[in-house]
Amino acid sequence: MAAKKKTDGKQLPGDATLRRELLQSMLLQRRFEEKVGEAYALGKIGGFCHLYIGQEAVSTGVLSMLRPDDYVITTYRDHGQALARGMSPRSIMAELFGRVDGCSRGKGGSMHLFDRSLNFLGGHGIVGGHVPIAAGVGFAIKYRGGDQVIACFMGESVVNTGAFHEALNMAALWKLPCLFIIENNRYGMGTSVERAAAIKDLSRRADAYDGMHGEYVDGQDVFAVRESMERSLETARRESKPVLLEIRTYRYMGHSMSDAVSGTYRTKAELDEYLKRDPINLLKARMLEAGDFTEADYAVIDQEIKTVCQDAWDFADASPEPALEALYEDILVDTTS
Amino acid sequence: MPIITYREALNQALREEMARDDRVFLMGEEVAAYNGAYKVSKGLLEEFGEMRVVDTPITELGFAGVGVGAAMVGLRPIIEFMTWNFALLAIDQIVNAAAKMLYMSGGQYPMPMVFRGPNGAALQLSAQHSQAFESWLAHIPGLKVVTPGTPYDAKGLLKAAIRDDNPVIVLEGEMLYNTKGEVPEGDYIVPIGKADLKREGDHCSIITSGKMVLVAMTAADQLAKEGIRVDVVDLRTVRPMDVEAITTSVRKTNRAVVLEEGWELAGIGAQVVDYIQRDCFDDLDAPVIRVHQADVPMPYAKAIEKAAKPDLAKTIAAVKKVMYIR
Incomplete structure (x- = not known):
């Protein structure tokens, strides 16, 4: 249960290439969402839109450890995981713009990004609702005798829903290869975790189920997330047992676009405190210290990523809106098996 | 033509379709060891084993969601509710997940699954166990809803529902399970959507x-x-x-x-x-x-x-x- 040892900045895990990939993955999410915020302000994106800024080490740390044939499912705050899983920035931006080249053909929007080719089983909009679905994917893996796992991301407010308990109980009972990943960003909309959960250490929810391992992880440190994932994957993949990770992070933006950055429910001082542990800045500082690159190299990487994000915007902007006929498409399939 | 009960007709449909396609499995409360609360799944555990005839805890929201997840990745679940009154606990999975997945994924995730069980009133079961939910479920685009009234239709419609690549709701009747009628042996389908x-x-x-x-x-x-x-x-x-x-x-x-x-x-x-x-x-x-x-x-x-x-x-x-x- 205890937090695992801190990684030492001077002896960073992995090689320089891997570290650069991790940084690029996190920076892509950050720059992409900055563009999303801009597009939302211009009215190019509508509806509910929940930014992930501040949590990038969680998505990158978890998903960089998965295999392509593993499965991923998440909540409506799904841009970060979609990008970290390798979905095209163009198809995601087009989806947010409500265009036909979007990953969900403009039918889903920000909350419902799907990519079957990457086993990305979607962003889901009902808090807790996707957790039993993840257990079902775990069931199917076991049914077929496969050795894949499913990573199920959820916010910390999910641990108070009935769906969470029902799913974890079955996953433990039936020994399903599920990684239940709580991204504890401290707030369920505007309600802090202390005001919502009658438990302080959320990973201890695992204690309610025999044979389920739980631990908490520093979610601002991508290496800590990866290290925890390495152990967790051993349990899920080799032993076919579920794992509950509480990855502690922080949401730098409001709950959604209608929520001011600091809001009425948290203080500017609190936000500033967490900004000191920005996951991208932490990684960048360590890489500079380890001699992976210079500030000038970083600036080049950053510029390349900004170019990718601008390209995604341009692509989305040029993509047509779905034709009116699309309204009645994809309600049912007309096939049988 | 053999005359059998509505219950036996459903049992034949389940057995035939499970034999036909090993992606099909039955999950719900008391479906396996107990042989089904209304004995619709009698003998199936013995024939198909515990991976394909799965007793669940009393956890409708949970096991309905397990069905949704399994259907997303290529299995063909049959989710049994002991009654549709209990399915209200699972309505999020039926309405927000199963009925919406294909549409909100832009056509990427069909949901080949069945939700079935007895619907409506029996005798003196009072307020919480006697409700008929046809109109609730029929209201939702993305679902098909069948309501077999005879043993013949029960078998043919359940088989059609299991083979359908969409989420199909099968509303049975507790008072119908013992009713009898002519049912052909072996394979036939009653098409969904035909009166x-x-x-x-x-x-x-x-x-x-x-x-x-x-x-x-x-x-x-x-x-x-x-x-x-x-x-x-x-x-x-x-x-x-x-x-x-x-x-x-x-x-x-x-x-x-x-x-x-x-x-x-x-x-x-x-x-x-x-x-x-x-x-x-x-x-x-x-x-x-x-x-x-x-x-x-x-x-x-x-x-x-x-x-x-x-x-x-x-x-x-x-x-x-x-x-x-x-």
Whole structure:
């Protein structure tokens, strides 16, 4: 249960290439969402839109450890995981713009990004609702005798829903290869975790189920997330047992676009405190210290990523809106098996 | 042709489809070791093993979601609810997940799954165990909803539902499980979305489905003794609804009674009446009358329970009323 040892900045895990990939993955999410915020302000994106800024080490740390044939499912705050899983920035931006080249053909929007080719089983909009679905994917893996796992991301407010308990109980009972990943960003909309959960250490929810391992992880440190994932994957993949990770992070933006950055429910001082542990800045500082690159190299990487994000915007902007006929498409399939 | 019960017909459908396709599995409360709360799954555990006939904890929201997840990645789950009253705990998975997945993923995730179990009232089970949810479920785009009223239709529709690549709701009836009828051995399908003209007559149409088919057929028998000949249109599927079967019958008889087990407001019958007024306005010789449950929670005591339910006497009275027979 205890937090695992801190990684030492001077002896960073992995090689320089891997570290650069991790940084690029996190920076892509950050720059992409900055563009999303801009597009939302211009009215190019509508509806509910929940930014992930501040949590990038969680998505990158978890998903960089998965295999392509593993499965991923998440909540409506799904841009970060979609990008970290390798979905095209163009198809995601087009989806947010409500265009036909979007990953969900403009039918889903920000909350419902799907990519079957990457086993990305979607962003889901009902808090807790996707957790039993993840257990079902775990069931199917076991049914077929496969050795894949499913990573199920959820916010910390999910641990108070009935769906969470029902799913974890079955996953433990039936020994399903599920990684239940709580991204504890401290707030369920505007309600802090202390005001919502009658438990302080959320990973201890695992204690309610025999044979389920739980631990908490520093979610601002991508290496800590990866290290925890390495152990967790051993349990899920080799032993076919579920794992509950509480990855502690922080949401730098409001709950959604209608929520001011600091809001009425948290203080500017609190936000500033967490900004000191920005996951991208932490990684960048360590890489500079380890001699992976210079500030000038970083600036080049950053510029390349900004170019990718601008390209995604341009692509989305040029993509047509779905034709009116699309309204009645994809309600049912007309096939049988 | 063999005469078997509705329960046995469903059991045959499950057994045949599980033998036909090893992606099909049955999951729910008491479906395995107990052989099914209503014995619909009798013998299946022994035949197919515990990975394919799965007892769950009492956790409707959870196991309905397990079915959704399994369907997303290529299995073909049959989720049994001990009754549809309990399925209310799982309505998020049915409405927000199963019915929406294909659409909100832009066509990437079909949901080949079945949610099934007994619907509507039995005897003296009172308010929480006696509800008919046809109209709730039929309201949702992305679902198909079938309501077999006979053993033949039960087997054929359940087999069709299991083979369908969409989420299909199968509304059975606790009071129907012991009813008997002719059911062919072996494979056949009743197509989803096709009504069945169960009785032919030219004086009045009774449009109904599910458990009320039996009531309509008995009413037809009794009315025939008085020289009144009715069409009994068994919808069999309430989403999508076979509008042509309704309008064809009403154009012939010029009078209609719509009989359903559920409540009046926003009921299935309200939709049927809408189709009739839209397509058969000039064909009608009398206003359409609906027969349905009284607008109250189901009571326990026998006499008032009977008063709450749609039944034979109310159906016969309604037919006579649309025919202006005193």
